[in-house]
Amino acid sequence: MFQDKYDVIVVGAGHAGSEAAASAANMGCSTLLVTMNLQNIAQMSCNPAMGGIAKGQIVREIDALGGYSGIVSDKTAIQFKMLNKSKGPAMWSPRVQSDRMRFAEEWRLMLEGTPNLDFYQEMVSGLLIENNKIVGIKTSLGLEIKSKTVVLTNGTFLNGLIHIGDKQFGGGRAGESASFGITEDLVKIGFEAGRMKTGTPPRVDGRSLDYSKMTEQPGDAKPHKFSYLQSIKPLVHQKSCHMTYTSNQVHDYLREGFGRSPMFNGRIKSIGPRYCPSIEDKINRFADKDRHQLFVEPEGWNTVEVYVNGFSTSLPEDIQFKALRSVEGFEKVKFFRPGYAIEYDYFPPTQLKHTLETKLVEGLYFAGQINGTTGYEEAASQGLMAGINAALKVQEKEEFILKRNEAYIGVLIDDLITKGTEEPYRMFTSRAEYRTLLRQDNADFRLTPKGHELGLASEERLIRMEEKFSKSDAMVQFFRETSVKPEEANPILESKESSPMTQPDKMFKVFSRPQIDLEDILKFNKVSEYIDASDLDDEIIEQAEIDVKYSGYIEKERLHADKLNRLEDAIIPDNFDFNKIKSISMEAKQKFNKIRPKTIAQASRISGVSPSDISVLLIYMGR
Structure with a gap:
């Protein structure tokens, strides 16, 4: 059924898995993409949109490197907006509203057209590890498939648990079963695991809404696009979104369900995304606000399904329905499905190297929500980088790491590896200290030569970039x-x-x-x-x-980045014994021993490490 041994196996076919499989295969590696349902490749599990603040910059970086996300987003967009145009260009962030069904279809077609890539539908229930080195995967049917490297991109499926009011049931997302076995295998050999939570709003029937009571949100008069390729054209026709608001009456109805809310009655113990709170969390935390914005987003060109952005919830379905019917324009709303929360396993990313390879098991890579991130764009960029580095490892070539002054992708991975995260990590422009350099308009200048050198960015891209x-x-x-x-x-x-x-x-x-x-x-x-x-x-x-x-x-x-990059070049030996330095704090020693920073610059970014600790470390290394 399979090759004797693959170069790369990618587990999971969400945004991270799809980019990982595409990059590894396009770099010439025999690649197998294994997923529980091939009909749901690159499924938009939550909102039907790509890009946004800082996220749009990431999509352009993926495109500049030769990834697929920008192309797919452009081909399946129904609306384009450049956000933050009233601010400086470092803040400009492209965003598209997507056709959910066409997005997944286009991703599948592009992957099926990618050479060196095989597909298989089944649950991966375990890993084959010998002498702290990955050698393959086990499936729920008992099959063993051998591989030189494995990339895990399991999203919210690892021991996933869905909550709607006082009901809970296993699942990776609505209508799909959870995945079991991988967490247990990893914990058994010494990995630290944790639980996180995310949520999604109800989906409703657009035919039951009164848009005349809402504010229309059209796209840009002159839309741009994500991909730098000239063959990809900007939108000509666009579909509008709409905006409405909750009210005190809506909030009162929602509060009626708080006693049955898994968030408030202790059923959900994990932490959700700080910057994308549920509607019940909003009215609880911001009790002084008498209304909150809701964005009414169409799911595609031809479907009537609508996504109610801003109304993420895990309250009982009857409470969701009663409250939403009190929103202006939603008086006769019909549900396609209620909102829900989901808890899932993740692995604190301090257990990874900057290549996204695990420190405990050679050849094993993690990408996406398994690392504690949230968002399609964050996941896709990690998948791209994990796929690249898995391919380079197989080919015995030098690893590929982006610095913080080179890409938002570099900021994202460095933050995860160095600082870790205890809540779903989301990228913002404020996280990037070099955001004036890392603009959406110059991602091709920054990254296309690197992508071309890797064999991912085409000659057409390089010529186009040089001409520009x-x-x-x-x-x-x-x-x-x-x-x-x-x-x-x-x-x-x-x-x-x-x-x-x-x-x-x-x-x-x-x-x-x-x-x-x-x-x-x-x-x-x-x-x-x-x-x-x-x-x-x-x-x-x-x-x-x-x-x-x-x-x-x-x-x-640029001068500031050059100055700090000298510390990026100050390499700390792999076998360096931090315990023998008596003058640094105990907390710094513990963090250094856990994270094993590669450079002085990385060491300086670890939470709990003081400037004096870094000064002592520099002196000890003769700097």
């Missing part, structure tokens, strides 16, 4: 070298309420003014001669404008 870079750079140089006279500039400056010039100055300096945009600059004679406005590439123009307006911030952050 050379043209935007040439435009910036033109602005740096070209002067403009006061008599030409001042009428435009004054119309924008910007102080007039008293002497000729470089166009770069004029363009740097916050009030001045490209439309103003194109009015200057020399610019209109140099730039053909009818032949402008939006991406190139956007890149040049950002490079001009934020050049000071970008350069300052």
